[in-house]
Amino acid sequence: MNIHLRMTKVFMAAFLRRTPSVNALEPFTVNMRVWPMDLDFNLHKNNGRYLSCMDIGRMDLAFRAGLHRPMFKYKWMPLLGSSTIRYFKSLRPFQKFDLVTRIAGWDEKWVFIEQKFISKGHVYAVGTVKVLFRGADGNVPTKTLLHYAGINDESPVLPQWIADWHSADQALGKYIPKQ
Template identity: 40%
Template sequence: MAPWLRLLKMAASAPFRQRLGWRDESALTFRVWPNDLDVNLHMNNARYLAVMDIGRFDLAIRCGFAGLVWREKLKPVVASAMVRFRRSLAPFQPFTLRSRMIGWDEKWLFIEHRIESGGELYCQAVVKALLLGRAGGLPTADLLRSLAVEAPAVEVPDWLAHWQAAEAGFRG
């Protein structure tokens, strides 16, 4: 199935699924279709990232900040991603994408994605994202306030702080 069809299917069904809280997990099920395959006849690396986009949209809709994105004409953008591919997804194999917020700071949201099949982890990723408006990135405090979420201003696990530090050294 084409990525945009998967996105439309998720968006159409989101209002009928349970609303999610700020830290809740989204779970979406998919299947590997022939147009998802690369020359090795397993799911293409780029397709994993495209499916993860759908997971983030599902979180936005079901957590309630998609309305803010629409009203304020914000653009959800990913600045970086850390991905570990553990196993290959085969043609027609069903899989589940699990997405959840694992941390944030004043500017960035850190979202974990896990792709699982048959109880096994196939791919795990963390993306660093923000909501971009005309004046720049929407501060996380403003997003939390719009969602009426009581949460600390910053919540970054130690290992994410190390990733942030390593990424700072990677800049060219």
């Protein structure tokens, strides 16, 4: 199944759903399967397809959290700032898996999202991204974004490995010379 068809399925489900989730901090699961066009030469899920599936999981999260309304109304665009992924096992042809997506925490600029690929109780890969939304007037403040998602709490404490990754990512951004 093409990645666009998977995304269409998420959009259709979101529009048919009458209410968003009551708690956007809870994990959300999208059930998927490894299709032949997801495979690489080693006949397992291609590393790039993991990242594409993560896009779908994040869009599902945004819709379930009720962010699709302000996204369309204010023309907000979700932007990925950085990502990392760790592979543990190979997903094979036609294997079913769940993509579990959850908000791990946030700061003034970024929302950190953890995503796990799970099949038959085993974790096959874990990815983390930092995202923001941008509108016509620039970046949407995290506080505004979270308000629309029904989150008015302080950020949970980020897992240490995500905080370390974010620090390393910021250092990398300073290392790259400005052109």
